[in-house]
Amino acid sequence: MITEKPVTRTSHRSKARPRGPRTTIQRVLPRDENAIALEWSSLIATHFPCGPLGPWQERSLSRVAERTGVFPGSFNPPTIAHLAIAAAAREQRSLHRIVLMLSRSPINKEHVDRPLFEHRVDVLRTEVARYHWLDVEVTDARLLVDIAYGFDVLVMGADKWAQVNDPAYYGDDPAARDAAVAALPTLAIAPRPPFTVPAEHSLIVDAAHVIVSSSDARMGTIEWMTPAARAFDRRTGAWSDPDRYEQWLRDGGTEHGIRA
Numbered sequence: 734m735i736t737e738k739p740v741t742r743t744s745h746r747s748k749a750r751p752r753g754p755r756t757t758i759q760r761v762l763p764r765d766e767n768a769i770a771l772e773w774s775s776l777i778a779t780h781f782p783c784g785p786l787g788p789w790q791e792r793s794l795s796r797v798a799e800r801t802g803v804f805p806g807s808f809n810p811p812t813i814a815h816l817a818i819a820a821a822a823r824e825q826r827s828l829h830r831i832v833l834m835l836s837r838s839p840i841n842k843e844h845v846d847r848p849l850f851e852h853r854v855d856v857l858r859t860e861v862a863r864y865h866w867l868d869v870e871v872t873d874a875r876l877l878v879d880i881a882y883g884f885d886v887l888v889m890g891a892d893k894w895a896q897v898n899d900p901a902y903y904g905d906d907p908a909a910r911d912a913a914v915a916a917l918p919t920l921a922i923a924p925r926p927p928f929t930v931p932a933e934h935s936l937i938v939d940a941a942h943v944i945v946s947s948s949d950a951r952m953g954t955i956e957w958m959t960p961a962a963r964a965f966d967r968r969t970g971a972w973s974d975p976d977r978y979e980q981w982l983r984d985g986g987t988e989h990g991i992r993a
Contacts, residue, residue, distance in 0.1 A: 802886035814945035891928035
């Protein structure tokens with residue numbers, strides 16, 4: 734297990750730029766990763782002895798110090814299974830941080846407009862505030878290969894993996910499909926019957942979470958929602974009672990910073 738000093742949670746794109754030559758890595762790592770980090774820092778200090786590092790040098794060094802995964806989804810609503818999958822990926826892929834990524838226009842879900850996108854984002858941010866290793870980000874990207882760019886690990890469910898491998902999403906061009914799959918980072922795929930997962934990409938997830946789905950949560954299995962989602966739904970009907978949610982919107986309701 735990687736042992737690390739506590740760090741402040743920040744976006745993977747907004748790390749402070751180090752000044753001057755870097756000769757050490759301020760993180761407690763296993764011996765093999767320490768050796769890699771020292772080799773990188775020595776190399777960079779040799780070739781870039783003056784001034785701040787450029788963006789690509791920063792990314793190369795930060796990736797040694799921190800492994801980050803991305804878990805794309807609509808999280809409509811976020812469920813206890815989403816949290817369990819993220820936790821499994823963190824442990825089984827030795828990640829320091831996982832970003833839950835919401836696309837403003839996800840493939841096959843462009844028509845979804847309730848609850849409002851900003852409400853789903855706020856609920857998710859409220860939920861992840863409980864975990865120092867989780868973040869939330871929003872993107873305009875739609876394709877997984879674009880969403881996953883720059884991350885060490887891509888987390889998904891087996892149903893999404895089946896979609897990724899379907900040539901229909903690539904203009905029925907298997908070569909385009911193969912190129913897109915080859916461009917993905919390391920994978921962490923959660924089981925979702927009846928879909929199959931390659932053993933080398935699979936995550937071990939508690940069987941109790943394998944059957945959990947957002948669609949069933951919307952249909953009334955409210956206990957499958959995360960605590961923040963349950964609380965918001967209880968107050969507004971966001972997922973379980975669409976008519977009450979619409980009335981809440983018409984009333985201009987506000988809930989703990991979540992504004993209509």
